[in-house]
Amino acid sequence: MKDNIFSAHAQHERPLSSYLSQDVQELAISAARAESLDELEKFVGGRLVETIAAHRRELPSLGQPGPPRRGVGVFREIAPGHRVPTTRIFLTLPVSGEPEVLGWWPDKADSELNVSNQAFIDRIGGYDELQKQPDDVAKEYYSTLDIWVLDDVSLGASSVGLITYADLTQDEIEAAVSDNSLRDLFDSRRSEAEAIVAAIRDQMINFYEKELPAELVARAEANRRRLESINALYNTLGLPASWKTPEPKIVPTPEPVSPVQGLAVRPRWRLEPVSYEDILGIIRLWSNAVETYPNAFRGLVEDRVSDLLAATLNATTSGAGREVYSRGGKTDIAIRADVLGEANGPASIFICEAKWVAGNDDVTSAIEDQLMRYVPVAATSTVFLALSKNTDFLGAVDSIRGWARRVPGYLRERESSVEGWPIFTFELPDIDGVEMDVAIATVNVGPVPRTRRQRNENKTV
16 A cells, blocks of 8 residues: 555655656666767667657556445544544545556646645645644644555456545434535545646656657757767777777786695786777777766766766777676776686776765775775776866866875876876785776866856966
C-alpha cells in the first residue's frame, strides 16, 4: 500500500516534472554521448520518435467505482471520556495505465488543484506552518496522509486501485441513508482526484510530445557542435575524424630473482611510455573541446565529466572502461591492455581521476586518497584531471602544482609530450621501490569573458 497520494506532502515534495526527467535521464545522456555525426543524425532523426515511445509511461486513468467495502474504523471521542466505535466504508476506483505516477504531483497544472488534506492544511495556515505545530496537531496531520492510497485490488482488468474511506458512527450511518452525506463526500473526493489525474495526464503528454523532444534535440545539437569542432581540430592536424591511436602497449617491470628454487615470480606490467603519451594526447584534445564550450561542462558533477571522457577514450583507445575495480576500490577511468601470451587476460595499466579543484584538499584527495590508494602496482602511469572554474586560470595552475608537490611521496617532476601538463613522480606508500607517474592535467572550465573589460582583467591577472 502506498499513501500520501494527492496530499500536501506530494504537492510540495514530489513534483511530477522531477520524476519524468529522472525517468528518461539515460536518453539525455545518449543525446550527449554520440561519438560521430552519422550516429548523431540517426539519433536525432529516425530513432528519436521510437526511442521516446519506448521510454514513455502509459497515461493513468480512473475507472468506475467498485462495490463498497467495509471494515473496522477507529474509535471516535464524542465527549470527554466517551468513545464510540466506527465503521470504515471504502470507495475503490480501479486504475489503468501507470499507477506509479499518481504518487507525484502535477506541478505544471494550468488550474489550481486541492490536495487531499486541504481542509487540515487550510486550518493550520498552510503547509509551511506544519513544522510549528504541537505534537497533537502533528499526529492529526499524519492521520490525513491515507485519505487516498494506492493498493492491490482485483477489479475487472485492474490490479491496482485508488482507495479512499470514511469512518462513520452508527448514528452517522443512519443519517447518511437519508441525507446522502456519504455519497456527497465520496463524490467530492472523486471529482478532485479525477481533476488531479487529468492534470497528470496533460503534463505527461506535454512532456513526452514537446518538452522531451526539444531537450534531446538541444542536447544533440550541442553535441553536434562539439563533434564538429573536434573534427575541425583533427583537420587542422591533418587527421581523419575517425582517428584512433594504436592499442596501448605494455612492458614488463623488472622483478627481483626469487632466492627460493622453483618458485615462479608472476610478472608485472606497466604502460609503455609511447602509449602513455598517446593517451595524454587524446585527453588533451578532449580537454580542448571542454575549454571551447566551458558552459556545457561547468555544471556537471565529476562522474558526468568522467562519463564523457570515458566515451572519448572508448572511441579512440582500445580497452577504455568506466568504474573499473582495482586495488580494493573504484577508480574514475581505467585503460586495460591484453597481456600477450598470458592466460590472465587484460591488465589494468592506466588510471585517470577527474576532480573539480577548489583548494589543497581536492588535490591531496585525488592523488593520495584516490590514485595512490586504488592504483594497482601495474598501473603506475596515471592522470589527475584537475578541473578549475577559477577566473585566474594561470594562478590556479600554479596553486594546483604547488599543492601536488606537498603530497607525501613526491619525488620529482618532468615535462610531458603535452605542453603545460607536467608529469609528477611519487613513491607509492607501503610498496618499496615502486613509483607512480601522475600527469597533472589542468583544464580551464572558468567563465568566458563577455565584455572587453572582463577580457582585459583576465589578461592582467
